[in-house]
Amino acid sequence: MKLYLSPGACSLAPHIVLRELGIAFEPEVVHLATGKTANGEDFRALNPKGYVPALALDDGEILTEVSVILQYLAAQRPGAELLPAGNGLEYFRCLETLAFVSTEIHKGFSSLFNAKLEPAAREATVERVLKRVAYLDEQLEDRTYLMGEAFTIADAYLYTVLSWAPMLKVNLGGLSNIARFREAVAARPAVKEALKAETELRRSNS
Numbered sequence: 483m484k485l486y487l488s489p490g491a492c493s494l495a496p497h498i499v500l501r502e503l504g505i506a507f508e509p510e511v512v513h514l515a516t517g518k519t520a521n522g523e524d525f526r527a528l529n530p531k532g533y534v535p536a537l538a539l540d541d542g543e544i545l546t547e548v549s550v551i552l553q554y555l556a557a558q559r560p561g562a563e564l565l566p567a568g569n570g571l572e573y574f575r576c577l578e579t580l581a582f583v584s585t586e587i588h589k590g591f592s593s594l595f596n597a598k599l600e601p602a603a604r605e606a607t608v609e610r611v612l613k614r615v616a617y618l619d620e621q622l623e624d625r626t627y628l629m630g631e632a633f634t635i636a637d638a639y640l641y642t643v644l645s646w647a648p649m650l651k652v653n654l655g656g657l658s659n660i661a662r663f664r665e666a667v668a669a670r671p672a673v674k675e676a677l678k679a680e681t682e683l684r685r686s687n688s
């Protein structure tokens with residue numbers, strides 16, 4: 483497999499999950515501004531959406547959308563249970579959380595990257611995103627990870643998007659369960675490896 487990524491972007495979530503699952507993959511940096519990959523490939527020809535992440539499967543198929551790539555990866559190693567097994571409520575709870583992170587938090591943060599956002603709209607967006615993050619802070623009151631004591635794909639996703647908070651000047655101070663969650667995720671060996679690899683990829687591709 484090949485993961486098309488941009489260091490520090492939402493592609494960090496599948497990057498973490500690939501390492502959590504021990505799946506062999508090749509990282510390929512995409513220069514989003516030019517649409518070229520580090521190898522000089524035309525990224526938009528591979529993925530007309532033009533954004534990362536994109537996962538190239540061994541048969542040449544390209545899979546996109548963070549939440550779907552994460553589910554695909556979890557399905558490759560069902561025994562690892564990064565997505566609760568079966569068709570029970572736990573499975574749907576995890577998908578519910580994944581959708582919440584994607585549509586309420588990822589998309590909220592994404593709009594703050596828009597330099598043309600007017601101050602009032604920015605303020606309203608920050609307020610809305612913080613309300614959503616505060617909801618997760620409450621959920622995390624009695625647990626280490628979003629679904630309980632087991633790390634899941636939803637945690638990799640939430641950790642990734644929350645890592646943008648300082649850069650976007652979103653103050654997560656006061657959300658103590660979120661702070662504990664971020665520390666717990668950051669301490670995982672696969673997460674440390676992914677962050678180290680992305681730092682090196684950023685350096686070697688700048």
Ligand SMILES: N[C@@H](CCC(=O)N[C@@H](CS)C(=O)NCC(=O)O)C(=O)O
Binds near residue numbers: 532535549
């Ligand atoms: N709906 C997509 C959004 C992906 C996305 O927002 N990617 C950002 C990086 S986090 C990106 O590549 N932006 C550049 C662009 O849109 O051209 C998903 O969930 O995967």
